[in-house]
Structures are given as C-alpha cells and as structure tokens.
Amino acid sequence: MSDAEGHTGLAAMGRGSLNPVARETLHDRVYAELRRSLIHGIFTTGQMLRIQDLAERLQTSTMPVREALGRLVSEHALEALPNRSVRVPVITRERLEDLARARCIIEGQMTALAMPNLGKADFDRLRALTTECEQAFHGRNEDSIRAATELNHAFHDHIYRAAHSEVLGRVIESLWLQSGPYVHAAAFLHDEKTDPAGTHHHWQLIEALERGDREGALAALTRDITRAFSLIRNRLDAEEAEQRTLSHG
Template structure:
C-alpha cells in the first residue's frame, strides 16, 4: 500500500483513539464526583478546587472541568460568577419538595424490591446493614463511613427493584439532596446517638426478608421523614 494511503487511513484512527481516551477520563471523573455528591461526602456551600480534584484523581484539569459542567447542568454543583465551583445550598422549600418526591419514588422502589429481591442481593443488603450497625457501635462512629454505607444500603435496595428508569430518577434526586441529606449523620444529633436510622434500616431489611413491601416502605418513610425533620430544625437550609 502506498505511504500516502497508509497515512490517510491511520491519522483519523489515531485521532479517534485520543478522543475516546479523553472521553473515558472525563466519564470516570464525572462518575467519581457524582458518587461523592450522592453519598453526601461534600457539604452544602463547600467550594471545590478544580486543581485539587484533578490532583486527587491523578488527571489534568480539563476532564475535571468537563465533569463539573455536566454536574452543574444537573444542579449538583453551581459555578459562581467568579468561576468558583460550589456545592449548592438548598432552600427549605426545595428540600421539602425533594423529600416529598423521595417518599413517593423511593418508597415505590422499596416496595417493589421486597417482591423482586434475590437471595444474593438480600445477602449484600444484610452485609451493608451489619457494617452500618458495627460502625454505630463505636464510641465515636466515623461519620464519613456511616454516610457512605447509608447510601450504599439504600441504593442496593432500590437496585433490587430492577427498575432502571426509576433508578436514574432517584440518582438525580440524590445528586441534589445528597450533601444535605446526611447532615444528621455528620453531627452529634439525637437521631445518631439514639440510633434512629439504624432502627429504620432494620425495619427495611425485615420487610425485604418477609417479602412485605408495605412494611419495608413504611420503614423507609420513617427514615426519610425523621432525617428530614432533623435537617429542617437545623440551620442547614436557606430561607426563601
């Protein structure tokens, strides 16, 4: 084959590989940041440094900028006029609206999960509950670990419903509410010291094991409602 023909064919292929590589890196950064936000590992009002995030993930700043742009479009982050990136602070009205929607959608996912959960999935949910219980037993529980396990516990239940479209909507809700959702687990609150979340998690697990969708849904509603009441009573939200 002539050299010119070889060059003409190879160049687009190489360029394409470069684009795929960048897209893959941007996607990984996006997923990592997305999971961080949904799990409540960042606080409302917290400012994110693009350089710091890039350093932590071992990448350049461009994929981080791409990921932040996507997350800003999903209302998970906001870019201020001075180009500072910040985790949004919800208003009380917005928080209450999201809580109402969560009760409906996550409640439905939990009830369906009680019907469809498989033995392997149930074992995973039990293991997550055991980890949550063990962390609670410490004199000084690790708030970051509690928050991460809490998110994994809830999402493993929702995944058991096998409703991917609903799962996407729930993920979108947690993107907006995640940073403030677990505020009660970060603080030394009565809800934490009295193990309120732990009891509701046990109720959800009991409902799944009994294939009782109504009971599992009721326990979830108690978890969401009591957490929301605590957050509303704190100075964690903006007034209208």
C-alpha cells in the first residue's frame, strides 16, 4: 500500500468514527444539566428519578436521559435499584464520613497548589463571591439557598482553577457531584445565631490565602467542608434519639 493510499484509508476511518454532532450535543447537554442539578442540590437525597418525568422536564426524548442516568450511576452520583429505577443515594453515616474525608484531602491539596498563583484580583473576586453568597442566604427560601449553593461552588472553583491541575479538578467535580444533595440539605440546618450566612469560614480562608498561611488556609477549608457534614450528622443523631425515646415510651 502506498503512503497516499494509507493516508486515504486512515482519513476514511476517521470520518467513519465520528458521531453525528447534533445527537452528541443533545446527550451531552442532558448529562450536563442533570449533573449540574445534582451538584447544586436540585435533587434531594433518596429522591427517585424517573426517566419519563425527567424527559418531560428537559423537553427531550427518553434516550438521552437514560444514557445520562447510566453515566451518573457509574460515577456513584446515583444508584440503580433492583427494579431498574434510579435514585439519589440516601444519607448514611459511612457515606458522610467517606465523602468528607475525601473532599478534605483532595481539595486541601488543590488549595495548596493554588496558593502561589493567587493575586489581588483573585482575592477581590473571592470576597465578592462571599458577599453575594451571604446576601443569597438571607432569603431563606429554596431559590435563595440554591443561589447560595451555586455561589459557594463558584468560590471554591475559583481557587481550584488557580492550581492548574486538570486531573485533580475532575476528582473534585466527582466529589461535588456525590455530596451536592447533602450540602444543599445542610444549608437549611445551620445555626443562624452563630453563623447567619454560613460563610465565616470563607472569610478565614481568604485571609489565610492572602498572607500565605498554608496551614491556616487548610484548617479553614477543612472547617468549611466538614461544617455541612457535621450539621447532617447532628440531625441524624437527633432523629435516632427521638426514635429511641418513642420506642421506649
């Protein structure tokens, strides 16, 4: 075979392996929207996700929804049940502890990598996002809490992008995907007397990053991450105590 023939054959193989752009774009958009919904807590823990319902809400056919749910199950963001239905994983202590530990380790590393690359413009942006987050929390309704959740993710994402680690970034996105429903639920549980907007750890983190205090930054980040998980753990403790009281009543 001549070089020209070989080149023609490879080119033909390349053309044959491409998927139609319109179909791929639709499937990716459905996946991205469901993914975004999980990260920002639009779906709650234990919620059943039905293909037909989602297809109607997304105004699409069932096929891209089915494929997107399959991808999210493989990423451990959703779980498949024996009857072929899919749900957001329920809250368990083991899952809480595992996600909190993983997030502290991975996001702590990303924060350390980002520190040398952050400048005044970044700190100004982080302050603006924190202020917006506080304002959103004051609404105390579903829409405002969702807005605050998105601003919280934007805050952390701004820091992590400065680390320039695509691999760790993908790991963090996966962890956010799995913990999104928990974090959103915790937003309704925090103590408004001690932390009205749930953002004081953000201010501590910004200050530590500005002065180049690695240990201080990691400590503030750890407190910020574990705060939501601790709120849910406390709620589980209270519910179990209530059940014990009722059973012995």
